[in-house]
Amino acid sequence: MRRSTRRAPVRSRPWALLEVFLRRGRLPALDSRPGDGRLALVTASRRGGRRPLGQHFLRNPRTVERILAALGASAGDTVVEIGPGTGALTRPLLSRGVRVVAVEADAGLSARLLAELAERGLVVVEGDARAVDPGPALRQAGAAPPVPLVGNLPYESATPMVRAFVRRPDLYARLVVMVQREVAERLVAAPGSDAYGFLSVDVAAHAAARLLFGVPPRDFAPAPRVFSAVVELVPHPPEPGTAGALALASAGFASRRKTLLNALSAVHDREAVRRAIASAGLPEDVRAETLGLPELRALAARLVPGGS
Template sequence: MTDHADAATLLTAPRVRALAEDLELRPTKQWGQNFVIDPNTVRKIVRLAGVGPDESVVEIGPGLGSLTLPLLEAAAHVTAVEIDARLATQLPLTVAELAPQLADRLRVVQQDAMTLTELADPQPTALVANLPYNVAVPVVLSFLERFPTLRRVLVMVQLEVAERLAAAPGSKIYGVPSVKSAWYADVRLADRVGRNVFWPAPKVDSGLVSMVLREPPSTSARREDVFACIDAAFAARRKTLRAALAGWAGSPVEAERMLRAAGVDPSLRGERLTVEQFAAIATQRIR
């Protein structure tokens, strides 16, 4: 579907600032608005996302359209979810001006991504976004839960958040986001991004997180039960699992029984366990 004739004119720093001025827009910290002003960066994001010409992409927080334009080139369809009414109204106009031949591939949904529960067809196969730092983890996990058609995710987030999402068991930064994202996908840090590609420039660097969806661990426990076990283990991450899971299991003795039945040493801490081990523990609770 995509060829060189479909190439869009991408947003440069002067264009981004001009659009913002026309809209009398001042980027807000409340909505984490840092707009990408470097065309090379958005090209890289689309390339690393591996979006194909038959795919439907959901983009969260498209802003002024820096990433939307190359996504429209690469994909069959893009649904852009934008909370800011001015930006949601402007985005189709920007696409119509800079890439009119791609305009019919775009659908804009003006809504808070955290409250979005369904999308009209075509259902998304990929999530690609420059996410606000303050809601990145809950937004990603909620979309993974709500949209089972997703096959891949590529999001730009604060570097520290990116490293936490991609952390492996045993790492000091391995925690709840690491384990829960691993329930859905193979997760890795795909690249690092400097501050100068944004306007306004944030005070921290960013990272690109790649997720390739796969089947969750084999377990008879519900996802909610596994996640409750994970939450309990990391709520007191300095405690042994026997102690940390006591409330969740009903007692320290019951926690130890479940841990041993799952083949897990009760003296370990949660940061040592894989998502498969948490699933095995949760399975014991329903027996």
């Protein structure tokens, strides 16, 4: 018997349908039905007919489970979720008895999540995660910071978000976030590696970072053109001398191909820079890309005495 060449009905390909809606500027709300493993899609119009903030929605339940396992939240805990989107992480967190304070910039997504999940304890703070303070919402949820943070961060704003989050050890105990793979490599890079740069130094000054696992494009709808990765960051207060170290790192990486002597001579007296480098026990031709925070702090202390 000849095999049929007809395509499967759309209802058997829910994530293909999701991509169709996103291309047409209509966003489905996804409802994971416990027990039968199916996804119910309900269409809803979006203002302006555009995909929300260039988001790619996580669709692989195995990846969701790996993220939740890394987060380690249990019943009674409260977490902040950045960019809940269609609720791929939100629903299983709520199902486990975890209280979720979600920060979502898209008003349409916020409304749909609240309509479905408010009775299960979801609190949504609408706004840009880089500027919104979830502290009042955490208190509303009965939580005392610091709390864990989880999220599938938008590619275009992940870097400023991470830099803002790690500067709040008073608010966030640890972060488990998904970002573009290249960004993840820069977040955890060590001195001397190709990915090492100012972002690596800045994050290391405020958090302990490690890469957990990679995530392929097929785990999202629509599939992005890049790979992603999940990283863990544990914020901590910066040590004394960090501001001076970051100022030197910024100047050094702004002229990456130059020696630190030449790069810093643009803003400091050249002979003072030469003496500081020698006093710190560093070679005169040293470059910023080879120095970690301890060396940068030592150099800053000699070049800018009394600098914080």
